[in-house]
Amino acid sequence: MCFVEKRRRIVETARLVRLKKFSSMLSRLVSSGVLASVCLLGMALGSVLHLLVPAVPLWVSGLCGWSALVFMLLGSRSLQPFTQFFLLAGAGGLLLVWGILRGGHVSTTDILLQNNGLLVMLYCVGFLRLIAAGEGAVQESLPMGRKAFLQTLLGMQLLGAVINISILMLMAERLRAGGALDRRAAVVLSRGFSMAAYWSPFFAAMAVALTYAPGAQLYSVVLTGLGLMLVSLLVSVLELGGWRLQKVADFRGHPLHFSSLIIPLMLAVSVMVLHAWLPSVPVLMEVSITSVLLTVVFLWIKRPQSVRRELTAHVQASGARMAREVSLFLGAGLLSVGVQTLSGTFDWQPFSHFGGLQASLALAAAILVSLSGVHPVVSVSVLGSLLTSLPVDPNMLAVLFLCFWSLGVVASPFSGLNTVLRGQFDVSGMALFKGNIRYVLLMWLVASLVFFGKMG
Structure with a gap:
């Protein structure tokens, strides 16, 4: 009898251990972070399915994006990282209610889909970090001198153009x-x-x-942007390095190899070819699809034994990794919908004409606003909403918004860009501000000349 009782207890203990393991596994699977990641994946798949099967409503993608944000909020130990979202969404909600009370009209789809395309693109482009991290660079000694300065400046620009903030951190x-x-x-x-x-x-x-300048053509915007980039590159080289780069003779920088540029070049060419082949497909979707497909192909060629594991880990971590971007862009999107709804109930518009002078002043205002810590996407969403009824050249409007972003993030000590650098280099925000403010003023002047020449 004692033997039977002992055996029963052993079996019961083993069953409890299995139940605990299953419960632990289940809790991990249904955690808020994993659910947020699943929703982000659903957001991307929803957009692709709508593109392939138009009968699938696009609002499904938008609903998944907002659901991801809900799970991010539920799983966060502190709501402080979402302060900007609450401010933007609160202001947008108040404007939305005010506009509706004044007779304005808005649909749930408008709220769900505002900024949805760019969030899908951000999610898909994030896959590139799996293949564009520059293997082997960690073991190489840091170069020194003029060449190191140019390599660091060009490498940051070219690699950052593809994998965004990840390369900055690396x-x-x-x-x-x-x-x-x-x-x-x-x-x-x-x-x-x-x-x-x-x-x-x-x-x-x-x-x-491209989201807030409907009708803008990718080729035209990229070509104008490349011109501004080359000017800013020249300004930076001369200002930081001197006419003969004598100021950077002792500069220690990051190595750059041609092999690390293969992926950026292939991606850029692929998007341009795909856009020429399928001009009716939105550019954001072309970028999204190309990013994921090339990532999978490169992983399959370079590390076939770990493709599934790396992709799975990346997808599962996306909820925590994208919390800031998702909250920021959804909050800005709600603010944009609120501004559009309310402004549509008034006959008065802040602009009767939007030309070079207005663009120059708007850029100056956006830079000043960014200095207070407001992300450039907020300035873009507000101005874009106010210009919906005016005949503005969409290509130049898109270029203006790119300038908002480029000059705003480098000017503000509180931007994500400078926050990362302050943490890594232990430099003050004021030091970064002083190091970049002259460049920002010069590029504001250059951009203003472009707007006066193109927009009158």
């Missing part, structure tokens, strides 16, 4: 580990990264610009 950490900690390096990285916003189809700035 380069900053590499320079920090190599002991190249000074204000010059931080300024060089901030300049190089912000330049990518002028032209890159893979940068969040381009997604925002």
Whole structure:
């Protein structure tokens, strides 16, 4: 009898252990972070399905995006990282209610889909970090001198154009580990990264610009942006390095190899070819699909044994990784809908004409607003909403929005760009501000001349 009782207890203990393991596994699977990641995946798949099967409503994608935000809020230990979302959404909600009370009309679909396309693009472009991290760079010693300065500036700009803030963190950490900690390096990285916003189809700035400047053509916007990028590159080289680069003779920078540029070149060419082949497909979707497909192909070629594991881990971590972007863009989208709804109930418009002078003043205002910590996407969403009824050249409007982003993030000590650099290099926000303010003023002048020439 004792033997039977002992065996029963052993079986019961084993069953409880299995139940605990299953419960633990289940709790991980249904955690708020994983559910947010699943919703983000559903957001991207919903957009692709709508493109392939138009009968599938696009609002499904938007609903998944907002659901992801809900799970992010539920799973967060502190709501402080979402402060900007609450401010933007609160202001947008008040304007929305005011507009509805005045007879304005808005649909649930408008709220769900505002900024949905650019969030899908950000999610898909995030896959590129799996293949564009620059393997082997960690073991290489840091180069020094004029060539190192140019390599760092160009490398930050070209690689940042594809994998965005990830490369900024990688380069900053590499320079920090190599002991190249000074204000010059931080300024060089901030300049190089912000330049990518002028032209890159893979940068969040381009997604925002094309979203709020309907009708803008990718080729025209990219070509104008490339011109601004080249001017800003020249200004930065002369200002930071001197006429003969004598100021950077002792500069320690990040190595750059041709192999690390293969992926950015292939992506840029692929998007341009796909856009020429399928002009009716939205550019944001072309960028999204190309990013994921090339990532999978490269992983399959380079690391076939770990493709599934790496993709799964990346998808599962997307909820935590994209919390800031999702909350920021959804909050800005709600603010934009509120502004549009309310402004549509008034006969008065802030602009009777929007030309070069107005664009120059708007850029100056956006830069000043960014200095207070307001993200450029807020300025873009507000101005874009106010200009919906005016005959503005969409290509130049998109370029203006790219300038909002590029100059706004490099000017503000509180931007995500400079926050990363402050953390990695232990430099003050004021030091970064002083290092970049002259460049910002010069590029504001250059951009203003472009707007006066193109918009009258």
